[in-house]
Amino acid sequence: MRRRGWVAGWLGAGALVLTACGGGGEGPPRHPSESETARPSPGPTGSPSAKPAVTRGDGAELIHRESGKGSAQNPAFAPDGKSLLFTVFHGGYNEGAAALRVLPLANRDGRDSRKAVRDLLDEHDRAAVNLPGSSWRPSAGVTFASDRAGKDEIWVLRPGGRPEQVTEHPGNSGYLEPSFSPDGKWIVFQESVEREDPDEKSALTDRSALGSLWKVRRDGTEQTRLVNGPASRTDNREPNWSPRGDRLVFQRRELGSDAWALYVMNADGSGVRKLTTVAGEHTDASWSPDGRSVVFSSTTGGLALPKIFVMPVSGGAPVQVTREPGTYDGAPSWSPDGRWIAFESHPGSEDRPTSLWRVPVPGKQ
Numbered sequence: 001m002r003r004r005g006w007v008a009g010w011l012g013a014g015a016l017v018l019t020a021c022g023g024g025g026e027g028p029p030r031h032p033s034e035s036e037t038a039r040p041s042p043g044p045t046g047s048p049s050a051k052p053a054v055t056r057g058d059g060a061e062l063i064h065r066e067s068g069k070g071s072a073q074n075p076a077f078a079p080d081g082k083s084l085l086f087t088v089f090h091g092g093y094n095e096g097a098a099a100l101r102v103l104p105l106a107n108r109d110g111r112d113s114r115k116a117v118r119d120l121l122d123e124h125d126r127a128a129v130n131l132p133g134s135s136w137r138p139s140a141g142v143t144f145a146s147d148r149a150g151k152d153e154i155w156v157l158r159p160g161g162r163p164e165q166v167t168e169h170p171g172n173s174g175y176l177e178p179s180f181s182p183d184g185k186w187i188v189f190q191e192s193v194e195r196e197d198p199d200e201k202s203a204l205t206d207r208s209a210l211g212s213l214w215k216v217r218r219d220g221t222e223q224t225r226l227v228n229g230p231a232s233r234t235d236n237r238e239p240n241w242s243p244r245g246d247r248l249v250f251q252r253r254e255l256g257s258d259a260w261a262l263y264v265m266n267a268d269g270s271g272v273r274k275l276t277t278v279a280g281e282h283t284d285a286s287w288s289p290d291g292r293s294v295v296f297s298s299t300t301g302g303l304a305l306p307k308i309f310v311m312p313v314s315g316g317a318p319v320q321v322t323r324e325p326g327t328y329d330g331a332p333s334w335s336p337d338g339r340w341i342a343f344e345s346h347p348g349s350e351d352r353p354t355s356l357w358r359v360p361v362p363g364k365q
Contacts, residue, residue: 058323060359063342064103064117071095071353074130075342076333079138081105084342085120086356087129093351098127100144103356121163123148128155131177132333133240133286140184140218145176154178154189156218166220175214179240181267188215188226188239188248188267205256210235213250215267226269238284241267243291247313249275251283262296264313278318281306284331289338295321297330297343308332308343308359322359330354334361 054062063084066072071089078085084103090096099122120142121128128146136142142157143166152174154166166187167175178189192211195203203209210229213236216222226248227236233255239248246267251260262275262282276282280300287294292313297306300318308329309318321341322329332343341361344354 056324060357063356065355072356073344074132074331075356076135077335081336100128132331134179137180137184143178177238181241182245190237211237213239240286249285288334295332
């Protein structure tokens with residue numbers, strides 16, 4: 001049976017006071033792995049936490065782990081940097097129903113993050129999924145994709161309000177991965193058809209499944225296609241709006257190829273330019289707060305598992321940020337003060353529940 005979620009009041013530009021519809025429960029204690037150590041680490045404002053944090057060999061700090069099969073994914077900072085929006089998939093990595101949750105970062109005092117986290121929207125037989133990066137704006141609220149109306153559409157949550165549907169479209173495609181323009185008046189998103197094809201080669205050459213990019217006003221008007229995937233024979237995904245509002249970063253693969261690269265273009269769809277020119281899989285891109293760099297997940301350099309990288313939008317070599325052996329690191333977001341990168345991670349190559357971590361931006365601590 002479907003259980004309807006609800007939202008309580010918001011405080012300020014980024015802080016939320018929420019009553020959970022079923023918050024994160026207690027799970028068995030977990031001891032650090034051989035590559036993790038427990039040591040005091042600075043809190044988000046630089047003050048030491050009252051309780052030692054779990055940190056990895058590369059300096060990344062654990063900020064939240066769900067209990068049981070819950071997979072915490074897609075971290076996105078609040079506009080004031082004091083909270084973290086994320087998606088939790090209840091059945092494992094990208095599996096089952098999905099909820100939106102918010103984790104306060106300030107004044108945690110070493111508390112178990114599962115006690116602090118609150119549900120923003122949790123409908124147990126539906127999926128609500130945010131995109132890392134610019135999915136939360138001060139006055140516009142949060143934008144996300146959800147099948148709560150029967151198929152994947154774009155939705156928003158106004159401050160203190162209830163979910164509002166932005167798009168409604170025919171056909172079998174889904175509208176996914178939305179992000180806000182800086183003023184919160186526009187939303188950019190992908191249109192794609194998800195197919196389960198056991199023949200990988202056939203799936204890669206299926207022209208009808210290639211993703212397109214659109215933008216739409218927050219009130220649902222003026223929907224405009226920016227990139228036509230099938231017509232351009234390219235698969236385009238995960239668009240993120242720049243802090244200045246003039247450009248978009250997204251990932252693309254060519255028809256028949258499984259190699260993802262990062263591209264930037266103007267907000268009107270013109271001036272498409274390839275950003276990553278080195279070998280590897282490059283995905284999950286979002287912007288630095290000054291708009292000069294992007295952070296993303298990549299296997300460049302022959303890595304067996306993706307790690308977090310940053311690079312200037314003007315071009316240049318990617319700089320590796322995370323280096324923990326044997327872990328997948330993905331879906332990064334840059335904090336508004338420019339000091340931290342939050343990301344999802346799990347050990348090993350198999351899809352399994354991820355936890356949320358943060359790592360200092362090189363040269364910013």
